[in-house]
Each structure stands twice: as C-alpha cells, then as structure tokens.
Amino acid sequence: MIGRIGRIVGGGCTLETWRWKFSLAAATAVAAVVALMVSVHADDIAGIVATRQATMKTLSADVKVVSDFTEGKADRAAAIAAANHLVTTSKTVPSLFPPGTGMDALPGKSGAKAEIWTQKREFEADAASLLTATQALLDTVQAGDPATTRERLLAAGKEGCGNCHNAFRVRI
Amino acid sequence: MLRALVGLVALMPAVSAAATPGEARVERGAYLFKAAGCGVCHTNSDHGGPSLGGGRALKTDYGVFYTPNISPDPKFGIGRWSDADFLKALRKGVSPAGTDYYPVFPYPAFTQLSDDDILDLKAYLFSQTPVPQPNRPHDVGFPYSMRLALVPWKILYFREGVFQGDPKRSMEWNRGAYLANAVVHCGECHTPRNMLGALIKGQRFGGVTGGPDGMNAPDITPHPAALGPWSTEDLATLLKDGITPNGDFVGRGMREVVADMADLSDTDRHAIAVYVKTVQPLPPPPKPGH
Numbered sequence: 001m002i003g004r005i006g007r008i009v010g011g012g013c014t015l016e017t018w019r020w021k022f023s024l025a026a027a028t029a030v031a032a033v034v035a036l037m038v039s040v041h042a043d044d045i046a047g048i049v050a051t052r053q054a055t056m057k058t059l060s061a062d063v064k065v066v067s068d069f070t071e072g073k074a075d076r077a078a079a080i081a082a083a084n085h086l087v088t089t090s091k092t093v094p095s096l097f098p099p100g101t102g103m104d105a106l107p108g109k110s111g112a113k114a115e116i117w118t119q120k121r122e123f124e125a126d127a128a129s130l131l132t133a134t135q136a137l138l139d140t141v142q143a144g145d146p147a148t149t150r151e152r153l154l155a156a157g158k159e160g161c162g163n164c165h166n167a168f169r170v171r172i
Numbered sequence: 173m174l175r176a177l178v179g180l181v182a183l184m185p186a187v188s189a190a191a192t193p194g195e196a197r198v199e200r201g202a203y204l205f206k207a208a209g210c211g212v213c214h215t216n217s218d219h220g221g222p223s224l225g226g227g228r229a230l231k232t233d234y235g236v237f238y239t240p241n242i243s244p245d246p247k248f249g250i251g252r253w254s255d256a257d258f259l260k261a262l263r264k265g266v267s268p269a270g271t272d273y274y275p276v277f278p279y280p281a282f283t284q285l286s287d288d289d290i291l292d293l294k295a296y297l298f299s300q301t302p303v304p305q306p307n308r309p310h311d312v313g314f315p316y317s318m319r320l321a322l323v324p325w326k327i328l329y330f331r332e333g334v335f336q337g338d339p340k341r342s343m344e345w346n347r348g349a350y351l352a353n354a355v356v357h358c359g360e361c362h363t364p365r366n367m368l369g370a371l372i373k374g375q376r377f378g379g380v381t382g383g384p385d386g387m388n389a390p391d392i393t394p395h396p397a398a399l400g401p402w403s404t405e406d407l408a409t410l411l412k413d414g415i416t417p418n419g420d421f422v423g424r425g426m427r428e429v430v431a432d433m434a435d436l437s438d439t440d441r442h443a444i445a446v447y448v449k450t451v452q453p454l455p456p457p458p459k460p461g462h
Contacts, residue, residue: 063421150413171423
C-alpha cells in the first residue's frame with residue numbers, strides 16, 4: 001500500500017527513498033549539531049580550566065609580592081595591594097570549579113580531582129579557609145610587621161593553599 | 173685528606189655548652205633525626221599513630237610497605253639493639269637477625285653516614301618514649317615477597333661505604349653533598365628508578381612522576397626547565413619555608429620534608445642548596461598525559 005502511494009506521490013522517487021533520504025539528512029544534521037555541541041562544550045571546559053589555572057597563577061604572583069615585602073624586597077603599599085587582591089581572588093575560588101571540568105574531562109591539562117564535586121562540603125570548607133587565611137594576611141600586612149606577615153603568609157600557604165591542593169589536586 | 177674531609181662534613185652544629193657527652197650525642201642525634209626525616213616515615217601521622225611507632229603505609233609499584241617501630245621498646249622496637257646492630261642496619265641494610273632490608277628503607281643513602289652520626293642518631297632514638305606496638309607485615313606480592321631476591325639486588329645496586337668528599341670542592345659544597353645524599357636522601361624521591369627499584373645514577377635528582385603514594389617529585393637539577401633559574405638563596409628559602417620563587421607552595425610530600433628542614437641551621441640549608449645547584453642538569457620527565 002505505502003509502496004503504491006510512494007510510487008504515486010513521488011513519481012520517479014518512491015516514498016521509501018524519500019524517507020531514507022530524509023532520515024539520512026536528519027541523522028547527519030543531528031550528528032553535526034551534536035558534534036558542534038561536543039566541540040563547543042570541550043572548548044568551554046578548556047577555557048574554564050585555563051581561566052582557573054591563570055587565576056591560581058595570579059594568587060602565586062600576589063603571594064610573591066607579599067613574600068618579597070617580608071624579605072625587604074617590596075614596599076608595603078605593593079604588599080597591601082597584593083594582599084587585597086588575594087582576598088578578592090580567594091572569594092572567587094569556589095566558582096572556578098563548575099562540575100565536569102576536572103581531570104577526567106581534560107586529562108593531562110587539569111589536575112582537579114573528582115573529589116572536588118563528590119566531597120563538595122570539604123572542598124568548600126577548604127576554600128573558606130583560604131579566604132579566612134588571606135583576610136588574616138591582609139590584616140597583618142596592613143599592620144606592617146614583616147616578620148609577623150611572613151608567619152601569616154606561610155600559615156596561609158599551609159592552611160589555605162596546601163590543605164586544598166593536598167586533598168583535591170594532582171600535580172600535572 | 174678524604175678521611176679528614178668526611179670527619180668535618182659529618183660534624184654537626186655546636187650543641188649546648190653545658191651538655192654532657194651523652195646529652196650532646198642525643199642533641200646531635202635529634203638534629204640528624206630531623207634532617208633525615210626519620211619521623212616522617214616511622215610515624216603513622218595520618219592515623220594519629222605514636223611517634224616512632226611505625227605503621228605508615230608506603231604504597232609503591234612493588235606493593236605496600238609498612239614502616240617498622242623504631243622506638244626504644246625492647247619487644248616491638250629497637251630497644252635491644254646494640255651499637256653494632258644499629259650500625260649494621262644503616263651501613264649494610266641488614267637487620268640484627270641477618271635479614272636484608274628492602275631498599276624502601278633508604279640504607280643506600282644512610283650507608284654514607286659517618287659512624288659518629290649513626291650512633292648519635294641511635295642515642296636520640298633511645299632517649300625517646302618506647303612504643304609497645306607490633307610491626308605490621310609488608311603487603312608485597314611475588315616475586316618481591318622473596319627476601320632472597322634482595323641478595324642479587326644488593327650485589328647489583330648497593331655499594332656500602334661512608335661518604336667520600338671531593339677535596340677539589342669547598343667545605344660548604346662537601347657538607348651540602350653529605351647532607352643531601354647521606355642524610356636528607358633527596359634522591360630517594362627525586363631520582364628515577366629502574367624496573368628493579370634501584371636509583372638510576374646518571375639521572376640523579378632528575379624528577380619522578382608517579383613515585384611512592386602516587387606523588388610526583390619534580391626535577392631539582394639546575395636544568396633551565398627545572399631549578400636553573402633559581403638562585404642558591406631561592407632554594408635555601410624553599411627548604412626553610414616551603415615557598416618557591418614564583419610564590420607557589422610545595423606540595424604534600426615536600427611539605428613534610430620542609431617541616432623538618434625548617435629546623436636545620438641556615439648554614440646547612442645553604443650548603444644543601446650550594447650542592448644541589450651543581451649536580452648534572454637534566455631535562456624534566458614528560459608530564460603524564462603528554
């Protein structure tokens with residue numbers, strides 16, 4: 001029956017042929033869209049990871065300025081600016097880790113362990129410790145004593161950076 | 173000349189003037205204990221284990237090793253060991269019962285210690301609180317479970333002997349070489365190993381990926397892509413504070429080392445840095461996934 005209609009409607013091209021062609025075109029279009037989405041998604045992940053790593057590098061750069069201040073190699077104003085920036089950046093840390101952007105999604109490029117998302121509460125507690133530590137660092141930099149600042153800086157490295165890195169980062 | 177050099181580089185910093193010879197020995201041993209990081213492995217800190225009680229799991233490619241009790245407990249620790257026993261363990265890698273130790277115990281480094289330093293270390297350990305805690309057997313699969321295999325291993329890879337200095341180098345360099353190689357045993361983590369677990373001599377400090385406990389130990393040679401751009405002071409600062417010239421902080425494994433190194437003298441940390449800056453430059457190992 002369908003075959004007959006197909007022959008009637010399609011003239012030289014049967015309905016089955018049309019259905020095949022339509023299905024093939026639709027499948028190709030869907031595959032193209034999916035491929036595009038996957039590609040865009042992969043680009044997104046790579047971009048997020050790159051931004052995250054760049055942000056971590058700014059944290060290191062700020063730490064260096066404060067460290068230089070404690071060793072008499074940078075002035076206090078620069079150290080205060082760096083410590084302020086450390087506080088501001090620390091606040092953004094949890095938002096740098098959207099789900100699906102860890103080392104499984106970008107092997108060899110990201111060292112973010114899956115535990116960041118499976119142990120979210122602990123991860124957020126570590127991020128909160130970083131903020132507390134950088135705020136305390138800012139207070140000591142503003143007070144101006146290099147020796148106390150050095151102690152506070154090393155404590156921030158341990159409690160703020162170290163604890164989180166030890167639990168949630170793999171070195172790549 | 174060499175003998176004199178060994179004596180000098182092995183000389184620990186001055187101890188309290190009022191200390192008796194025995195106290196002085198314990199004090200010097202405490203310093204060595206820190207420098208060698210004995211407590212890091214021989215205390216199960218992650219699970220709240222008592223100091224020197226052992227039991228820390230070291231996960232390696234060959235299986236899981238559990239560090240032994242080195243407290244002076246006479247039953248479970250080393251409380252009945254004589255000076256000769258202790259010397260034999262560190263110099264030869266052989267237990268008082270005559271068993272060869274697995275090289276996860278870094279006797280290939282400790283063999284280079286002077287007799288005095290080894291006995292100072294023993295005096296310190298014997299001044300500590302005994303821990304009545306039995307040792308946990310290693311969980312090592314065949315063929316590594318066969319201790320007899322250690323006999324050919326030692327013939328191939330172990331060279332017993334006290335550190336031999338280089339008279340052409342400065343006293344500071346020699347002190348640094350002694351500390352880095354015989355005491356601190358930097359190479360145990362930072363030097364790649366061959367398939368049989370022996371350090372590859374031509375790749376000293378060249379960096380390791382996926383070492384014990386899955387940790388990476390970076391290339392610490394003066395290669396331009398490693399510590400080449402660092403000054404000696406940068407390296408000494410890292411050993412003291414755990415902070416790199418770029419403002420980064422050291423990772424998990426090195427953090428434990430730095431906690432001990434922070435108690436060393438500035439002079440000794442500087443000497444280590446002076447030596448490390450002179451080892452053969454090697455390119456860092458490729459990163460995993462690259």
